[in-house]
Amino acid sequence: MGYRVGIIGCGSITKMRHAPEYTANPHVDEIVFYDRNPDRAEALAALFGGKVAETVDELMEDPTIDMISDCSSNEYHHIFSSRALLSGKHVLCEKPISLTIEHAKEILDAQKKSGKKLMLDHNQRFTRAHQKAKEIIAGGELGNVLTFRTTFGHSGPEQWGHNKTNSTWFFKKERSGLGVAGDLGIHKVDVLHYLLDDEIEQASAFQGALHKVDEQGQPIEVCDNIVCSLKTKKGRLGTASFSWTHYGQEDNSTVLYCEKGILKIYNSDEYQLEVLTNNGEKINYELESIQTNDNQTNTGMIDAFIESIRLDHPPMVTGQEALSSLAVILAILEAAETGRVVTVESGSLQYF
Known part of the structure; x- marks a missing residue:
């Protein structure tokens, strides 16, 4: 059984990088897309053969989703990434980790509490x-x-x-x-x-x-x-x-x-x-x-994010480094x- 991936935010970074790279990875079975504009999520689900979550709650609460890419705009990272970690998901967060040190520390706190992997997209x-x-x-x-x-x-x-x-x-x-x-x-x-x-x-x-x-x-x-x-x-x-x-x-x-x-x-x-x-x-x-x-x-x-989960080793870009x-x-x-x-x-x- 491969992984199911959730992606929050369906803008260009998801369309050009996250979705195609998850699709190409042999360990990923399916992507579930969420965007506050449902048309964007529907368009990418059609393009990459995935599914759509109607709400972010649906994405967070789905026990079959193993990991989440947080591709929301910068001011939401501390909200979505923290919540995803505390919901038991591994998280790949777009850079910057947040807009403030305090909000970044919220994400690091959530990672520590959850024990899940947190990696940042400093590619x-x-x-x-x-x-x-x-x-x-x-x-x-x-x-x-x-x-x-x-x-x-x-x-x-x-x-x-x-x-x-x-x-x-x-x-x-x-x-x-x-x-x-x-x-x-x-x-x-x-x-x-x-x-x-x-x-x-x-x-x-x-x-x-x-x-x-x-x-x-x-x-x-x-x-x-x-x-x-x-x-x-x-x-x-x-x-x-x-x-x-x-x-x-x-x-x-x-x-x-x-x-x-x-x-x-x-x-x-x-x-x-x-x-x-x-x-x-x-x-x-x-x-x-x-x-x-x-x-x-x-x-x-x-690929590196998935390998860190699959082989249980530290991610290449940690929350502390970000x-x-x-x-x-x-x-x-x-x-x-x-x-x-x-x-x-x-x-x-x-x-x-």
Whole structure:
């Protein structure tokens, strides 16, 4: 017998990633879709051969559903993910884990109480280039990472969202909350923590709603660009820029400057990983093409989530790690809003 999966929220992330990847997994028998707009749930059930739950209660209370993907908008994660865990379901929650530390801790509390798996969709850890880069860094052949720069930018969520207009919830303060920092920035914070085996400790930043407008033609309520200076606990220094106004080509690059060379990740159209050593050697890796909004490929995230349940091992992205990344994003936004250097209060975040 395979697993039955419930999905909450039937927008683009479900249609393009969660539903197809569950469908492709040999251990999944059926998906049950719920959306507060029943037409959306019906459409995806028809597309993927699944069923529809008329209410979220029906989904939560169904004892045959083993796991739930929480693909609701950001302000609901602490409600749906916590409830799903306490209903005895394993949970894969979309990022960010929540909009506040307090709400994120509610989810972690529910996970601890339930004993079920909680994994967060920080899917950049799963790409072959990031996996290989981590292997190279851990191997020590380039020495310690000293500095870094990272960028994540594309033309904006209104190109990707369900209704393809600037009325998208990503532009609404009460729903998106964190703007481009919570949409794209949090991915890069997580992958930096993962690659460096380190955590960002201090941040300064500038932000703005430079170009995006809402359905009334007014500047959006959240930032569409943010540029940061960062310092890690181990003393690395770096810069990060996150943008919804990269018109023409998506940029998902990270460059790590080490004692004995440089690692360039997604910096070249041809090679996903480039190693330039201090003695002039250049090694290029052609590993895969990273998924973009225009190039949807299997992330490996759903497969990893199911394997953690099936084989009972810790999920690849834990709630604690997601909480740490959220704390950094909140510090970056505070730095931008106050014009100060902000220290991430990591001591209070060591939750278990």
